[in-house]
Amino acid sequence: MDLMRAARLHIPSHTLTIEEVPKPAPGPGQVLIAVAAAGVCMSDVHLIDGTLGRPPHLQGDTVTIGHEIAGTIVELGPDVIQFQEGQRVVLQAGDVKNGQLHTRGVDFDGGWAEYALAAVESVFPLPDSLPFEQAAIVPDAVSTPWDAIVRTAAIKPGEAVGVWGVGGLGAHAVQLLRAVGAFPIIAVDPTPGARRRALDLGADLALDSADPAFREQVLAVTKGRALNAAFDFAGVSAVHEQALTVLAPEGRLILVGLSGRPLVVHDSTMFSYLKHEIRGHFGTELDAVPKLVDLAAGGRLDFSRSITDVLPLEKAGVAVERLQTKEGDPLRLILKP
Template structure:
């Protein structure tokens, strides 16, 4: 039996190990992809530390990795639109027959491995000149903020926005808000490196969210009107409290960062009078990844600044530790099996 190396997480005791496993064989409508790059996400970290748990995983062990790009190695029966050698990115999840959303690397095996199995309809062709490391992070690291900006937040040109938390997703949100025509784009983060990165990615202003005059500065930058849209990519209660205070009329607070803590609106009357909204956001749809690849192909987007480090598959535990401890304030770390 052919084998391959894979980084597997035991959900019972949360241990991560790189080990030999059987190499999968594609069935009807399935494709085997030789993985060229796989992103390391905070969701992976939270799966390892117990902050997240799979909802639909069969068994107690899973190969991590929901951000994946590679080359088609083998096709199963009934595959018609994909050929061996095609360069592809993999959607971060799929719908099962019951309509449930299953996440790759969470509910079924992902791409922290030499090979990954995927349904044909979850593959997105990528341009020959797009490096695999950059293609891999488009599902989730880029598509999640893209969907938050364009769909949930429904950002329009010249709307005033603020992004709290300029890490892996927030940095891309800033870049994508620039593309969408938001103005001004304010970035908020206590980390100086993150603020400098936000400016490089297109923010008009980057503020320390722990500064005593932080809320006053947002009022000044929006000429007293408040924010049209506030994005929480940090998942921290204080961020949400700050955001609600500086929302303007019809302002929307989009919750992207995950937390189990409650959200409290201090002045419910003001919130209702100004007809403000709190909107939950999670992930993206398949069309979002396709749109982003098309924008890269058209020269509108460049993710070369997003790759903060590349590691071998055997170094997966080290990459997880670096991301968990924010060593070097990374945007995205990538595994190269």
């Protein structure tokens, strides 16, 4: 039996270990990928620490973690004709099974491993011009804010937008909001390094959420109009409260960061009077990843500044700790088997 190395998470004990496990074989409608790069996401951290709870579709108690994956096809399932061995590809962050979306590295084995299985519907060709490390983060780190912006929030050119939390998702949201013509773009983060990064990526203003003059600065840069939309990429209750205080009439608050905590509207009368909306967002539609790959390959988007560091698979625990403690202010860390 062929074996491979994989980072395995034992859900009940929150234990992550590098183990030797059987190398999978592709079945009908599947391909086997030799993983070249796998992203480390805050949702991986929250899965490990138990914040996200037990995966709803996971069979058993252990899973190979990782949902951001790029690599090369090394084996085709018996009926697969649309791909070929040796082809560079990037994987969607999930597969549809029995009509339901199952998240890779959560509900079934993911890409913190030497090899990963994928249904052909979730596999997209990758041009040679886009490095594996940059391509790997497109599913989720880029595609999730993209869908939150263009689908859930339906941002229009010229709309004033706030981005709370300039980490892996929020930093890309700043770039994407600029690409779709939002103005002004206000980034909000308590970390000085994150605020500097936001300005480098195209934010028009970067504010500390604890600034006593926060509301006044938002109103000043929007010429008194306040925000048409506010994105919470942090998953923090205080963000919801603050964002609602600077939303314009009919403004919408988009919840992207996951917290598992109650959502509270303190002034329901004002919320109704201003016709505010709160919209939840999760994941991405299937067409987002190939569209974003094309935009990057065509020079419309640049992810070269997104990769903070590349670590070997054996350092998966170190990568998780660095992301959790924000050591070195990482934007995205990549594991390389």
